Every structure is written in C-alpha cells, then in structure tokens.
Amino acid sequence: MSDIQKRLQEAADRLVDSGTERGLQIAVYRHGEQMADVVAGIADPKTGRMMEPGTVLYTYSMGKAATATVAHMLVERGLFTYDTPVAELWPEFAAHGKGAVTVRHVLTHTAGVPGLPLDTTFEDICDWDAICATVADSRLWWEPGTAMGYHAYTFGYLIGEIVRRVTGKPISQVLREEITEPLGVADELYFGMPVSEHRRLAPLEDMPGASEMMASLPPDLPMLKAGPLSLFPTADLGNRTDVLAADIPAGGKTSARAMARMYAALLDEVSGVRLLSPERLREVTATAYSGPDQVFGMDSAWGLGYSIGLPQGAASSPSVFAMGGAGGTFAYGDTATGVSFAFTKNRLTQDFSTAEALAALVQESFPAGG
Template sequence: MAEPVTTMPSLQRKVQSVLDELVGTGAETGLQVAVRHQGVLVADAVAGVADGRTGREATPKTPFFSFSAGKVMTSLIAHLLVKTGAVGYDTPVVDVWPEFGAHGKATATVRHVLTHSVGVPAMPGGIGPADLPDWARVRAAIADAAPRWRPGTETGYHSYTYGFLVGEIARRATGKAMRELLREWVAVPLGIDGELYFGVPPTDLARLAWLEDAVPDPVIAPPDGDAVLAPWEMQPSAALGNDRAILRADIPSVGAFTARAMAAMNAAVLDGRLIDSRQLDVLTAVAFEGRDQVFGNPVRLALGYPLGRIGTSPDETPTTFGWLGGGGSHVWADTATGTSFAMTKTRLTPHFDTAQRLADLTAAETAAQA
C-alpha cells in the first residue's frame, strides 16, 4: 500500500502542478518527485509517461535510470563500510586492494576516493561503454592507471571510475558486490527493495522508464586536446541509459531508482537509522575545496557528495548534500530542515532547469516549516 501524503498538502499540490505543467507544455515527458520532511512523506508526485513508445504511464513505483544521481547510493555504501569497521576513511586503498598502488597511487586513501582526489578521473584508454559490465577488466585497468596528480592534492570529477573505486574497495573488504550491499544494508531494511538498483534484475527491466534524448539528439563531439574525460563519460545519452547490458550490470557510478525510495533512503541518513549523528557530521563537513581539474569550476566537497543544492549561492554555508544526474535528475538532503528530495525524469536535457525549479520550491516550503 502506498504511503499517504498527510502533511504539507500545499507542497504536494504545488509540486504536482509543476509536473503537470511541464508535461502539458511538452517541456518534459515523464517525471517523479518525492520529498520527505522530518522523516514524513510530504510530496509524492508523478506525471507523464514512463515509455513514450507505448504510452505506459509513469507511476511512483517506476524506476528511472538516473546516471550520476545514483552516486548518492555509492557514497552511502562507502560510509556504511566505515560504520561496520570494514575500512576507515583514512585506510590506504592498497590495504584492501594492493594492485591499486601501481604508478604512485599507493598513498591514496578512502578519503581521497570520496573527494574525487585520487587522480584517476577518466576511464583508462581502451575502456569504453561496452566494457563497463566487465568488472574484472575495468578494475584491472584502473589499478594500472597512472594518476594525473598526486592523490589528495587536487580534485576532479571521477565520472565512472568513482563507482568502481568504491565498489572494488567494498568487494575486497566484504566479499560482496555493491548491488548486494545496497540491497542488504539499505533497500531491505528500509522496505524499499525493488526500488534501488545497481544492476537491474532481468525480471524487473520491463518496469523501468524508457529514456529519451532532448530534441535535437545530442551530438557527441570528439574530445579536444585538453579534455580529461571521454565524451561518453561527460554527456549522457538515452542509448546508454536504455542499454539492457548496462542496466543489468553492477556499475555503481550510475543507478536506477524511484524518487520515493531515494527520498526514503536519505531520510534514513538524516534521522539516524542508517548512520549515527556523529558520522553524519563527518559525512556533511567540508572535506575538500578547490578547482575541479576536469571541468574547471570551483567545488566544495563533503565525503562522497558535492555540498549545496543546485541554485544555492557558493557564499552560503552549505547544509545540503547530494548529486545531480546527467540529463537533469537531482537528489539532495538538507540537515538544517530535515528534508530529503529526489527528482528523476525520462527526457535527458543538457540543463537542470526543472531540477532547480522544483528544488527551489521544495526548499522554500520546507524552510517555512523548520
């Protein structure tokens, strides 16, 4: 039975109105938004279709493949590894993964992985999208990669390598794959099994939303001479997000989820069910500030998350942490108001206008209740 939305009815109405407007004008085709405030579900809205080919309607239980928004799940597993004592934030990666120390990476720690400061932001040469399901091949290539900078000295967005770094640490420390840990440590205890995935079981593939590129279709240009990431690592495409081999594979840099489950997961982070208040303080503290060596923008990172939701001023003291997903999805949690927000959608846009509009609306409403 669906959990009823019984408080903050104005937020539910406003969010649903925005979603209906976006679908009605053709700006979007299918969306989900879920918000929890102080642990209570205060918005659970959906509009449009999950599959434009068939007209199948989107529902709150439709999982959406949401690219890097799935990194909130990756980072949470890393923090749960620390909680269980499997590793520490300052554990050298080579303590659990000795091969990773090649070419000067022996000083890299779990903390460096979480702050994207290890120095291997790009997939090594020869690794393309079709190779991502081959864990052993990708793991070996990353272990043998030479870092672009000395670990811990710079930061740069580790688009796909991030999930394999956390994932291999998890495999070595626990003997289990990320998809197993996500289910055992998060989804089953919270009652959201079947709504959070690293690798979708074949029997559940038909439930997923079908992604579509914004019009016109994106043109993936060859990288320029200074580019760090390959074009496919920087620019999401519906072809990649609908690929059954990709969807079925354990690739914990990207993930599929429902907005409702994601909001529930982060609410459990905020209220102490998954980690305690002391670890939450560590998780949300500024861990690295600098210029991103991939994109060139200034960044402020916590352990595993960019700080500040989309649209907030860099001068503000950040109380939110989360991830944007290529194509326009957005997941964040706010320690100041106890708010957990998740938005995902079918149409992959090169901007985050929809995410910012809904995030601003949610932040304003929940701040008024704080």
C-alpha cells in the same frame, strides 16, 4: 493532500503539459515522514505506459549517493577508515605509484584517477573484473589530495571494489542487504537491475540537439580525455540492456521516492531504520574539499561522497548534501531542515534548471528553523 504535494503536482503537470518534460517523479520527506510523492506524464512513449511512483529510471550519477552511503556504513562498522590507503584493501591498486591514495581521496574526487582509457567499450564497463583491473593499472593525473576532478566512472568502481574486498560481496548485494531491503525499496533502487525487471523502467530520451552539442565541444577539454565520447551519458547508453543490468555504482537505477527515502534515513529514522549516526552524518556532510574541477572546469564543493549545495552552488545552501545525475535528475538531504528531495525524469536535458526550480518550492515550504 498536503500543500507541498499540491504545489509540486501543479508544477509537474505544467512541465509535462508544456512539453518541457516527458515524464517525471518528485518525492519529499521531512523528519522521516513522506510529504510528497508526485508523478506526471508518460514513462514509455512507445506503449503509452504512464509514469508511476514505483517506475524505475536510470538516473546516472544521482546513484553515487547510494555508493557513498554504503561506504560510510562500513566505516562506521570499523571495516576500514577514511584514511585507509586503497591499496591496503586492494593491493593491485598500488601500481604506478598510487599507494598513497586513500578512501577519503576517492570520496572527495581528489584521488587523481578520474579517467578511463579512450578505447574503453560498453562491454568493458559491464565487466567488473576487467574494468577494476583497468582502474588498478591507471596512472595518476595529479598527486592525491592536491586537486579535485570529478571521477565520473572510476568513483563507482573504486568504492565498489573496496566494498567487495572487505565484505566479500558485490556492492549491489550490500546495497540490498543494508539499505534497500531495510527501507522497503529493494525493487526501486539498484546498481545493476535484473533483466527480468527492466519492463518497469522508463526508457530515456535525448533532448533534440544533444549529439550536435557533444560534437561541438573543443577537443582539448580535459573531460574528453577522461573517457571515450561513447560512454558519455546519452539515452542510447542508458537504455542498453547490458548497462542497465550491470553493477555500475557510479550511477543508479531508481525511483524518486526510493532515493528520497534513503536520504531521509540518513537524516532521521525512517520506519525504524537510520543508516548513519548523527555524528557520522555531520562528518560526511561537512565540506571536505572545494575549488575548481580539473576535469569539468566548474567550481565544486564536496563532502565525503556527496556534493555540497543545491545546483546554484554550495554558498547558497551549505547544509545540503546531494548528488545530481546527467540529464538533470537531482536528489538531496538538508541537515538544517530535515528535508530530503528527489527528482527523476526520462528526458535528458543539459542543465539542472528544472531541479533547481522544484527544489526552491520545497525550500520555501520548509525553511530552516521553520
């Protein structure tokens, strides 16, 4: 057993034994080789099924990294560029003066279309054609490129429809053909997960007090204008059969080892597969925009489709490109160390403190230049 496997397993067991987490997975790669594959706790309390390395969880926005990766692979093949106007590929999107929005704006969350109508339903977000028509008809919150605000849902539909327009295939199919099948994780990383496979999921659960916390938010928050409260990430939303089965590439259903393997294949060759050239990786993981988030309020830094830095901020870890998910999941690649990391869990918490502590163990074990 490697030292990092032992240290992470001990940490995972403590988290479960203390009641902090119900069930979790941690995976680490370095220079294309798996260094740790840790599980602890229960996947499904109703049946007593234990968490396993291949258990799949809805990790919400952690899956945006896979969405961005698909886009980069198509850019590298010359199907479009980062500065291609979205409307050049998707003419309907030009409505209401959005013709200047580029693919780069979408990837950096500066496109100016972060919201969905407040009457959007569960059924709407699962209906690809209907939701894309809604996004195409949306109005700008700001001039593209002049501000940044997290596009929680619209990011996925924007990139997904661009992919569909240039390939003729749904993004879930492109993900499978270009990433998950070559990497051997086609049954562990999805946008829409077939209903026949849902028995392998770890159902999500909310932390006590989550609904009260949401109800206490000030009504004038910009985030509350970006979509109805019913679509904010909760266990009820993440356990719905229709949501789990639908292509919603603003999020993903994945195991930790599948997501860590994808990041590893961005950094290095994994079993003969490298997803992007080193030159492309340098471009997409450089900070492209930083500043206050106009929707959620915090300071953020973005590369092209990946957040920059560990949860405590980009300044402390500028070589890290990452995506976290609502509920506290987190995954990243580190260009300075060649390390990739993914942490998944079935209990939704309000921050990334656990992911941050686990990532610190990994950073200590594999320091830059070590």
